[in-house]
Amino acid sequence: MLIGYLGPKGSFSHHVAQKAFPKGKLVPLKNITEVMKAYESGQVDYSIVPVENSIEGSVHETLDYLFHQAAIQAVAEIVQPIKQQLLATSLNKPIEKVFSHPQAIAQGQKYISQHYPNAQFEITASTANAARFVAEHPDMNYAAIAPQASASEYHLKVVARDIQEMEENYTRFWILGHRVPELDLPKQGDKQTLALTLPDNLPGALYKALSTFAWRGIDLTKIESRPLKTALGEYFFIIDINNEKKKLVEFAYQELANLGITFKVFGSYTVFLIHDK
Amino acid sequence: MLIGYLGPKGSFSHHVAQKAFPKGKLVPLKNITEVMKAYESGQVDYSIVPVENSIEGSVHETLDYLFHQAAIQAVAEIVQPIKQQLLATSLNKPIEKVFSHPQAIAQGQKYISQHYPNAQFEITASTANAARFVAEHPDMNYAAIAPQASASEYHLKVVARDIQEMEENYTRFWILGHRVPELDLPKQGDKQTLALTLPDNLPGALYKALSTFAWRGIDLTKIESRPLKTALGEYFFIIDINNEKKKLVEFAYQELANLGITFKVFGSYTVFLIHDK
Numbered sequence: 252m253l254i255g256y257l258g259p260k261g262s263f264s265h266h267v268a269q270k271a272f273p274k275g276k277l278v279p280l281k282n283i284t285e286v287m288k289a290y291e292s293g294q295v296d297y298s299i300v301p302v303e304n305s306i307e308g309s310v311h312e313t314l315d316y317l318f319h320q321a322a323i324q325a326v327a328e329i330v331q332p333i334k335q336q337l338l339a340t341s342l343n344k345p346i347e348k349v350f351s352h353p354q355a356i357a358q359g360q361k362y363i364s365q366h367y368p369n370a371q372f373e374i375t376a377s378t379a380n381a382a383r384f385v386a387e388h389p390d391m392n393y394a395a396i397a398p399q400a401s402a403s404e405y406h407l408k409v410v411a412r413d414i415q416e417m418e419e420n421y422t423r424f425w426i427l428g429h430r431v432p433e434l435d436l437p438k439q440g441d442k443q444t445l446a447l448t449l450p451d452n453l454p455g456a457l458y459k460a461l462s463t464f465a466w467r468g469i470d471l472t473k474i475e476s477r478p479l480k481t482a483l484g485e486y487f488f489i490i491d492i493n494n495e496k497k498k499l500v501e502f503a504y505q506e507l508a509n510l511g512i513t514f515k516v517f518g519s520y521t522v523f524l525i526h527d528k
Numbered sequence: 529m530l531i532g533y534l535g536p537k538g539s540f541s542h543h544v545a546q547k548a549f550p551k552g553k554l555v556p557l558k559n560i561t562e563v564m565k566a567y568e569s570g571q572v573d574y575s576i577v578p579v580e581n582s583i584e585g586s587v588h589e590t591l592d593y594l595f596h597q598a599a600i601q602a603v604a605e606i607v608q609p610i611k612q613q614l615l616a617t618s619l620n621k622p623i624e625k626v627f628s629h630p631q632a633i634a635q636g637q638k639y640i641s642q643h644y645p646n647a648q649f650e651i652t653a654s655t656a657n658a659a660r661f662v663a664e665h666p667d668m669n670y671a672a673i674a675p676q677a678s679a680s681e682y683h684l685k686v687v688a689r690d691i692q693e694m695e696e697n698y699t700r701f702w703i704l705g706h707r708v709p710e711l712d713l714p715k716q717g718d719k720q721t722l723a724l725t726l727p728d729n730l731p732g733a734l735y736k737a738l739s740t741f742a743w744r745g746i747d748l749t750k751i752e753s754r755p756l757k758t759a760l761g762e763y764f765f766i767i768d769i770n771n772e773k774k775k776l777v778e779f780a781y782q783e784l785a786n787l788g789i790t791f792k793v794f795g796s797y798t799v800f801l802i803h804d805k
Binding site for chain 1: 758
């Protein structure tokens, strides 16, 4: 079974793919859009994409593509804790430059400035790219902020462990596919994500849309407006709902349709958790 | 009068600062957080920060800082159309590398791949940084995707004009300050932006919060959830409301307070438009 993920090897996406499909053949792809296209074109059986981080918020590349261009279903969600490591080719070497993705730099900045006040930061496209680059330059005084998986993948030493500033840092990943996969991971409830487009001629349309869920006691766990990319001030709305009252959710959808509110379901899925040691 | 903005010179922020305060002394700062801190510390009289782009969505660095760390008011909003130019040190030179911010690269990719199929892209921290870098390397076959303001600032030639893929591309900027400035720009209505934090023990709290505006006929022009940075699934909500019914808005705030919903007003402001030739 072929599984597409956001490469290179040693990324958080790679780690999630390994945890979800330990027997799968994992196919690294160069950006999130390529990961989704690989699934659409049948090049892989499932694709794994990041959806939201607890600090940074939604991954727009994923949600915008699913809304504007795709007819793909999320069939499972995996929640991955994000912990960042300071990696180098050897321990105790001086560190002059630290490479990482801007988000990981933001999380590691405090630690680095305390312990390596003269170190400079260099931005890379991903944390795993940073690790690979550092591994390729063993003669330089370089370090990377990257996940544990990158240390194993590129044979780097962990100079400092869990240097991220915020303790509570998680990323939600979706598995895109035709069938619900069987995952050997602990479960945490059922959700559904949909995108609403509101008609221009319905005053208070968003309020009415939310009413269809509220008066049935269906919990919304998230709401977010995203630009429709037409004009400033025109949005679609991504909402996550608790999918434990399936019959009531169906009635809510009928009512949305009657109100003239268009909706696109991104998926009905079980949420799984990864517990790293 | 001192005005802080996101530098370097030649950025869209710089252009907005020049349009808003043609007689101001403009102070470039190295990132958005520094722009806000410069105002907080009294280093400048006003600061100008980007808030939202019609394609990319909200600027999280701005909104998160205003929510979590600041007690600053937005006193005016400026809407700037985003148009990207292909710039080089001379016309008709071969172009081997194109430098720009990832968002501008995304917008210019189609044009570049049609006209310069062999050109490689290099990421920079901002479009103005890309322009400055290209100007500093006149012997190389480099080009930048950057605003018109960068061409004048760094004496670059416009190789191709308005190469962005999407026609409707705008960025909202806020002026942070103590007093409402007098701007010589066309006006487009009054808005207010606030951040809501919902109590845990109020079922359907978001729905109730929106009700306070909906049944008074106060239009919401935007709603967005942002992570509270505590745990996945905990959010605050940024809403933009039409502020033309000021008395009704006050009543809505009283009702929010009675419901136990906390809110922080980011500003009550007039929206101004920039029309570039």
